[in-house]
Amino acid sequence: GENVEQHPSTLSVQEGDSAVIKCTYSDSASNYFPWYKQELGKRPQLIIDIRSNVGEKKDQRIAVTLNKTAKHFSLHITETQPEDSAVYFCAASKYDYKLSFGAGTTVTVRA
Amino acid sequence: NAGVTQTPKFQVLKTGQSMTLQCAQDMNHEYMSWYRQDPGMGLRLIHYSVGAGITDQGEVPNGYNVSRSTTEDFPLRLLSAAPSQTSVYFCASSSPGDAFQYFGPGTRLTVT
Numbered sequence: 001g002e003n004v005e006q007h008p009s010t011l012s013v014q015e016g017d018s019a020v021i022k023c024t025y026s027d028s029a030s031n032y033f034p035w036y037k038q039e040l041g042k043r044p045q046l047i048i049d050i051r052s053n054v055g056e057k058k059d060q061r062i063a064v065t066l067n068k069t070a071k072h073f074s075l076h077i078t079e080t081q082p083e084d085s086a087v088y089f090c091a092a093s094k095y096d097y098k099l100s101f102g103a104g105t106t107v108t109v110r111a
Numbered sequence: 112n113a114g115v116t117q118t119p120k121f122q123v124l125k126t127g128q129s130m131t132l133q134c135a136q137d138m139n140h141e142y143m144s145w146y147r148q149d150p151g152m153g154l155r156l157i158h159y160s161v162g163a164g165i166t167d168q169g170e171v172p173n174g175y176n177v178s179r180s181t182t183e184d185f186p187l188r189l190l191s192a193a194p195s196q197t198s199v200y201f202c203a204s205s206s207p208g209d210a211f212q213y214f215g216p217g218t219r220l221t222v223t
Contacts, residue, residue, distance in 0.1 A: 001170065004153075006153075009151075034211070034212075042216075043201060043214040043215065043216050043217055044154070044201070044214050045214075046211055046212070049211070089153055089154065096142060096205055096206075096207060096208065096209065097142035097143075097144055097159050097160075097161055097205060098144070098156060098159060098169065099144075099154075099156065099212060100156070100170075101146075101153035101154045101155070102153055103151055103152055103153045104151070104153050
């Protein structure tokens with residue numbers, strides 16, 4: 001099955017700086033790569049996603065890049081704010097109903 | 112729309128007890144899934160369904176059963192609870208062609 005690795009496991013950044021989280025996947029047939037944000041005690045919420053026919057996608061301060069050849073994708077958060085502090089999960093899928101998740105990155109934004 | 116709902120929110124079981132975690136969605140989604148979340152391990156797929164009457168195993172199915180008699184409901188049954196099943200359980204739903212998965216609020220289960 002699909003294996004998704006996520007790095008780093010924890011990330012501390014100064015407010016206003018950028019944060020980058022990287023994921024690799026094993027199944028070259030995977031074609032959908034979402035990113036979820038989870039605040040303490042809450043459900044995962046989709047923040048951005050990308051399909052394999054697109055190399056980059058941006059939504060305000062958040063961007064995702066995909067390198068299909070290398071089988072890795074990354075989340076970039078610019079101008080970080082305290083409300084960006086949360087756990088972020090990457091995932092990969094070749095079927096809409098089966099997501100394989102990374103282990104998560106705990107992001108702390110220092111004021 | 113209520114979206115995806117789960118009951119109960121919290122549950123404590125003794126080893127060997129059985130119970131059913133309920134999940135319902137009102138978005139007419141064909142696909143529904145159950146995940147468990149453990150510290151440091153992300154979310155892992157337990158079982159999933161691509162439509163009423165159709166279910167299949169995910170990554171960690173042992174000790175769990177599911178059924179899908181209606182489009183709306185996808186209950187998860189723990190047959191004989193074990194401490195290793197202490198976890199937070201999330202149900203999710205989505206539509207064909209739209210991989211966006213809507214997650215329920217979760218059920219926190221403790222097995223003693």
